[in-house]
Amino acid sequence: MTDPEAAVGAERFDGLPSPTGGVVALLLVALALGLLAGTPLQRRLLAGGTVGAVVTLLGGRLWRRGRPVAGVAATAGGCLLLALAVGGAASRPARVVDRLELLPGLVGLWTLAAALAPLRRGRSRLLVDAGAGLAGVAVLVCGVIEGASTPALVAAGTTTVLAWDAAGNAVSVGGQVGGRGATARAELVHVTASGAVGAVAVAAVLGVTRLGVERLPLAALVALLLAGVVLALVTDRGRRVG
């Protein structure tokens, strides 16, 4: 027997990630990857992938809102664009390192779009982590192969974290308020605040770089960094207990 759907209050509550935060997160990832992309070809591929990701997200939303034909068409179109971008990134750049640079980022963009569309309910958070993680891998790869300048790398890394935060916030707002409720104001305030902190972080780190910190022994830098992390963790713990 197929049961009529159970409802809690008598309210149409979708609990889907908020589209505003979703689009912002995708654009932030695109910005991070754009900071890393060195060649015009890479930029073109990235632009195509970004448009594909945004269209996928909006198509998924249309589909969930009871416009299945338009939604599926948009999602399919967006995914096609993304697939072309990923295929291009995998085959077209002449140097293998250039391919490695862009590929994880584009797949991450795709994953993030799938998380926020959302193509699968209840998996949004996991997919957000995976998508942002892949974008982070792109940053790391770029750092290892020295594919970008230090300021660009630091800014890209920070922007990736901000994108992850915006996407996580979109899922959280969606889970409590739903994709239909008015959420843009709260989300934009959140992203702006995080963005300001991110800008301060980048400025601070680059300011420290000016002091010639790169000439310090690597071990000393690592020790300083670990001290910072331990301090952060201890403070966090103290705050939660207190």
Add this chain to the structure above:
Amino acid sequence: MSGPASTRIADRVAGAVRHVFDPRTHDDSDGGAVRTDGGQADGTNGANRADEIDGADGADRADETDRVGRAGGADGSPPESRGETVRSTGRWRGVVAVVLLAAAVGVLAQQPALLLVAGAAVVLAAYPLVTATPDPKLSVSRRVTPESPGDGERVQVHTTVRNEGSATLPDVRVVDGAPPTLPVVGGSPRRATALPPGGSATVEYELRARPGRHRFRPATLLCRDAAGAVEVETTAVAESPIACADRLPDLPLRARSRRRTGPLVTDEAGSGLEFHSVAEYERGDPAAGIDWRRFARTGELASVRYRTERLADVVVCVDARPEAYRAPSPTEPHAVARAVDAAGRLGDALLDAGHRVGLAAVGPHASLLAPGSGPDHADRLRRQLATAPAFSLIPPEPASPEADGAGVRKPEADGVEEEKPEATPSLDRRLAEIRALAGSNGQVLLLSPLCDDAAPRVARLLGEEGAAVTVISPDPTTGRTAGGRLARLERARRLRALRDAGVATVDWGADAPLGAALSAAGERSR
């Protein structure tokens, strides 16, 4: 397109409402949750709130009431909250992993630039540590137009949340407590916004009125700090009941009862108001009952008998098993919400008529109230319906704690005669308790959507020791889907089977007022 997942999320948030609404659960804490004082409760309506709280342990509650009563009083003192839940969402903890990974890769690849990336990430990891935990001072007011709508009329609800504090609240999520018995037909009772000091935001939505008296649940307010790392959950009550007229006709009590005079019209001949039969005069029949016209016509003495009216012990029993939480669509109230609403109105009507009324639930939680009468008993009955977990309007699904800290604990037992839910509640034992409550002479009004084959069995078992059972069945099926049509057929078959087995049934359609359904059933049985 709304599947089980959305329902679960909705449960969770709705569950959150219930959680904070229930003062007892304030003892428990999740993880590193800390409670603070401060915050808000709508002072002018604070006293009303006490009505909704179970009064089992009077002293505690009185204190609670007092505090709420004072909240936001005329003295201009800051409003005081009944309780807030502060929880850490752990949103930024993952950044520490980013820091360590970037540092590790930087060390292995001998790339100082990656260490700098890690350094920037440390700043972001420290960001949630410097944001202030919000101390929300919010007031909620609600405007409902019209307050007394007709059946099916649209009701506009405007709920305004105002930041009465001096700090900006960067992330305020409002979930207005729309009455669970009314479908939301336009807009959304939810909103997320940022509120500067003195700023306000309005949630606008439309309800479709259904007969009955409907109460709003407390609005849930979730305030996060700018980083989203700490969430403060609080509730605010703004009383604005919606009354939609629906007079209940004579209730379909069955013709058997204790030998006490009362308003229940029975099939027994005797003294009363309603004509029953004319029988040959017997010595001792009252002279006033003699049919003098017949005597004039035929010369025979005959006396008119009337239907005897008696008093009944009635146990109103709500089927609140997980199987009963069904609705025709996500925007319609589910069968248990309708049943609980109906139980309250039936209880009131029966008590008004002078019957002794008891209350019981069939489901994972037990809730029993022995038949009684009088205004105190009426209060007890209403309170139990409003607060006991057995009559929870949230489907009893296992709540899974969620990573974002929005996990919700189960509402704890709260009420007069309740026990903790058991892993496998013995249905038979519960039914035996209800049978004992009704006794062999009493009546049971079972409110069940009859959505599974166990429901008719419940009805039959309730009548096993002689109690007369009437099943009032809110119809949760829909004709829009094939599955719904099948469910409808199966339900009709169960109703038929119950009728064939001698159980009185009332089929209460999704859009029909309860009164009309009862009248229709009454006419059919005559």
